[in-house]
Amino acid sequence: MSIEIRDLTHIYNAGTPFARTALANIDLIINDGELVAIIGHTGSGKSTLVQHFNGLLRPTQGSVKVDGVDIGKKGVNLRDIRRKVGLVFQYPEHQLFEETVWDDVAFGPRNTGISGEELENRVRRALEAVDVDGSFAKRSPFELSGGEKRRVAIAGVLAMEPSIIVLDEPTAGLDPRGREDLLRQIQRLHKDRDLTVVFVSHNMAEVARLAQRLVVMDQGGIVMEDSPEDIFADGECLEAMGLGVPDMTLLMQRLLDRGWPLPASALTIEDAEEAIMAALAATKKAGVDTNA
Ligand code: ADP
Numbered sequence: 001m002s003i004e005i006r007d008l009t010h011i012y013n014a015g016t017p018f019a020r021t022a023l024a025n026i027d028l029i030i031n032d033g034e035l036v037a038i039i040g041h042t043g044s045g046k047s048t049l050v051q052h053f054n055g056l057l058r059p060t061q062g063s064v065k066v067d068g069v070d071i072g073k074k075g076v077n078l079r080d081i082r083r084k085v086g087l088v089f090q091y092p093e094h095q096l097f098e099e100t101v102w103d104d105v106a107f108g109p110r111n112t113g114i115s116g117e118e119l120e121n122r123v124r125r126a127l128e129a130v131d132v133d134g135s136f137a138k139r140s141p142f143e144l145s146g147g148e149k150r151r152v153a154i155a156g157v158l159a160m161e162p163s164i165i166v167l168d169e170p171t172a173g174l175d176p177r178g179r180e181d182l183l184r185q186i187q188r189l190h191k192d193r194d195l196t197v198v199f200v201s202h203n204m205a206e207v208a209r210l211a212q213r214l215v216v217m218d219q220g221g222i223v224m225e226d227s228p229e230d231i232f233a234d235g236e237c238l239e240a241m242g243l244g245v246p247d248m249t250l251l252m253q254r255l256l257d258r259g260w261p262l263p264a265s266a267l268t269i270e271d272a273e274e275a276i277m278a279a280l281a282a283t284k285k286a287g288v289d290t291n292a
């Protein structure tokens with residue numbers, strides 16, 4: 001399923017002295033099956049943008065199409081749209097409220113009239129997707145750790161079995177282990193369950209590793225859109241927007257500047273290790289002095 005945004009402008013408190021243009025003239029297409037990351041400094045408009053994907057916010061100007069349907073048109077059932085496009089808010093665990101984990105995850109599908117075995121299956125599948133053990137089902141969500149709560153909240157959206165899942169800063173505030181686990185689960189959802197995934201982040205290292213395409217926002221507009229390799233090649237532009245490049249990319253660029261025969265595109269530790277080992281082997285053979 002795809003999302004197509006045309007000329008989207010959003011003004012908060014339009015027509016009042018507090019009017020604030022949060023998005024201006026955005027064009028963006030999310031293709032079926034993609035894993036896209038939206039990055040940008042705080043206040044650049046990321047959350048405002050993604051809340052248009054399922055009709056939670058209405059455009060001040062422009063249009064949003066989900067699966068070819070303009071969701072701003074009269075007669076469009078927004079509940080259907082929200083079933084297809086699952087939105088996980090920033091700090092979604094703040095919205096857990098049921099007495100048990102199971103009830104919390106079941107809340108959405110139950111509200112759409114699903115019950116019995118189908119409901120059981122959905123809750124089980126959703127908890128499995130985020131590696132929450134079945135034994136947690138009868139526990140109170142409030143007894144869980146921060147990372148576990150976050151995953152239960154994400155399971156609640158997955159239980160609606162959306163075609164697209166949009167996660168707003170899913171790893172914010174988690175410890176390194178919790179981040180790692182969640183990123184792996186997101187990748188798995190994309191691969192194994194055929195979900196189209198959009199995630200918002202301001203962590204360069206994680207978007208570099210996970211995303212197929214990056215959308216960079218600044219001051220309410222999209223300023224770059226490309227593969228992580230090509231975006232990070234333009235480190236100066238990112239720095240100008242208050243965004244760094246991943247440490248590994250910096251290291252590779254410094255070695256390149258010193259004349260090492262390296263590709264400029266290593267984004268992860270694994271890529272960098274491989275490239276450095278290859279460069280070392282090549283320079284040894286050629287008798288080049290890498291201490292130069
Ligand atoms: P991001 O998610 O990238 O941090 P947001 O979409 O939250 O950015 O915010 C974009 C701009 O809109 C910011 O200037 C922010 O202050 C403003 N904004 C966000 N939400 C509201 C709101 N409910 N009312 C008024 N202004 C808002």
Ligand code: MG
Binds near residue numbers: 046047048090
């Ligand atoms: Mg935000």
